[in-house]
Amino acid sequence: MRRDIFQAIADPTRRAIIALIALQAMTPNALAENFHITRQAVSKHLRILTECDLVKQEFKGREIYYQLEIDKMKEIDEWIEQFRKIWETRFNQLDDLLSTIKEQKK
Amino acid sequence: MRRDIFQAIADPTRRAIIALIALQAMTPNALAENFHITRQAVSKHLRILTECDLVKQEFKGREIYYQLEIDKMKEIDEWIEQFRKIWETRFNQLDDLLSTIKEQKK
DNA sequence: TCGACTTGCAACCGATTGGTTTCTCAATTA
DNA sequence: TAATTGAGAAACCAATCGGTTGCAAGTCGA
Numbered sequence: 001m002r003r004d005i006f007q008a009i010a011d012p013t014r015r016a017i018i019a020l021i022a023l024q025a026m027t028p029n030a031l032a033e034n035f036h037i038t039r040q041a042v043s044k045h046l047r048i049l050t051e052c053d054l055v056k057q058e059f060k061g062r063e064i065y066y067q068l069e070i071d072k073m074k075e076i077d078e079w080i081e082q083f084r085k086i087w088e089t090r091f092n093q094l095d096d097l098l099s100t101i102k103e104q105k106k
Numbered sequence: 107m108r109r110d111i112f113q114a115i116a117d118p119t120r121r122a123i124i125a126l127i128a129l130q131a132m133t134p135n136a137l138a139e140n141f142h143i144t145r146q147a148v149s150k151h152l153r154i155l156t157e158c159d160l161v162k163q164e165f166k167g168r169e170i171y172y173q174l175e176i177d178k179m180k181e182i183d184e185w186i187e188q189f190r191k192i193w194e195t196r197f198n199q200l201d202d203l204l205s206t207i208k209e210q211k212k
Numbered sequence: 213t214c215g216a217c218t219t220g221c222a223a224c225c226g227a228t229t230g231g232t233t234t235c236t237c238a239a240t241t242a
Numbered sequence: 243t244a245a246t247t248g249a250g251a252a253a254c255c256a257a258t259c260g261g262t263t264g265c266a267a268g269t270c271g272a
Contacts, residue, residue, distance in 0.1 A: 010116035011260080015185070022192060029218065041261055043220065062218050062269040070196070073189045079121070080186065083179045086128060090176065117230080135248065147231055149250065168239040168248050 003052035005075055013037070014045050018054065018068060025058060025067035109158035111181055119143070120151050124160065124174060131164060131173040 009015055017031060028046060032039040046066055049055040054072045058065040115121055123137060134152060138145040152172055155161040160178045164171040 004116075004118070006118075006121065007116045010110075010113045012110070012112075013260085015112065019188070022189060027218080028220090037260085038262065039219085040221090040263085044260075047220085064219070070189060070193045073186065074193065076182070077186050077190065080179065080183050082125070083128060083176060084183065087176045087180065119230085133248075134250090143230085144232065145249080146233085146251095150230075153250085170249065 003048060005052050005054060005072065006079075008049055008052050008054055009076070011045070013042075014049060017042070017045055017049065018073075021055065021066055022068045022070065025065040027063050027065055031066070109154060111158050111160060111178065112185075114155055114158050114160055115182070117151070119148075120155060123148070123151055123155065124179075127161065127172050128174045128176065131171040133169050133171055137172070 009018070013035060016034070020026060020031060020034060028039055028043050031046075032042045035042065046055060049066075050057065052072075054069055056067045056069050058067060115124070119141060122140070126132060126137060126140060134145055134149050137152075138148045141148065152161060155172075156163065158178075160175055162173045162175050164173060
C-alpha cells in the first residue's frame with residue numbers, strides 16, 4: 001500500500017511514537033508501555049511508519065529496535081516552507097506599516 | 107466533532123486546497139474546477155478545514171470566499187521544531203567530525 | 213531440549229472517511 | 243415575478259482505520 005507521510009503523522013498515537021523514538025531507538029514492547037493500547041496496535045502503527053520510511057528497524061536477537069529516520073521529517077518541513085514564506089512576508093509588511101506610522105507621529 | 111490540524115492536512119486534496127487559497131481567497135465552485143470531484147465534496151473538505159480554524163469564510167452575497175488562516179499553519183511548524191533541533195544538532199556534529207578529520211590530515 | 217519471551221501476521225469489528233446524489237434555501241438576474 | 247445560480251445539509255455507500263484477540267515463528271536461558 002502506498003503510504004503518505006502526512007497520513008502517517010495524522011494519528012496522535014503515531015506522533016507520540018515518533019517523538020519517543022526520536023530520542024532513542026525502542027522496541028515495540030517498550031513503546032507499548034507508554035500507551036493504553038495493546039502491543040499489537042503499536043506494532044500496526046510501526047508498520048505504517050516503516051512503510052513510509054519514517055522509521056528504521058534494527059534487529060537485535062529476538063528484539064527489534066525502531067529508530068526515527070529524522071531526514072524524512074524534513075519532507076514536512078519542506079511543505080511548510082511555502083507557507084513560512086507567506087507569513088514572514090506578512091510580518092515584514094506589518095513591520096513596515098508600523099514603522100511608517102511611527103515616522104508620521106514624529 | 108473535534109478536529110485536528112494534522113488530520114486536516116492528511117488528505118492530499120485538502121493540502122491542494124490549502125495551497126490554492128493561500129495565494130487568494132476562493133469560492134467552493136472556483137476551487138472545485140481544479141479537482142475531479144464534485145463541488146459538494148470540496149465543500150465537505152472546506153467544512154473540515156473551517157472546523158479546525160485553518161480556513162476563514164467571507165460572505166459576499168450568495169458567494170462564500172474561503173481564505174487561509176496562515177497563522178494556524180504555524181502550529182505544524184511548532185511541532186516540527188523539536189525535530190529540526192535534532193537534525194541541526196546532528197548536522198553540526200557531522201561538521202565537527204569532518205573538521206577533526208581535516209585537522210588530523212595536516 | 214523445553215518453556216518463556218518478543219514479535220509479526222491474519223481475521224475480525226465498529227467507527228470514520230471521502231465520495232456521490234438529491235434536496236432545500238437564499239441571492240441574483242432576466 | 244420567475245428562472246437561474248451558489249452553496250450547505252442529509253442520506254447513502256464502499257473503503258479504510260484503529261483497535262482487538264488468537265496464532266505461528268524465531269530467540270533465549272535453564
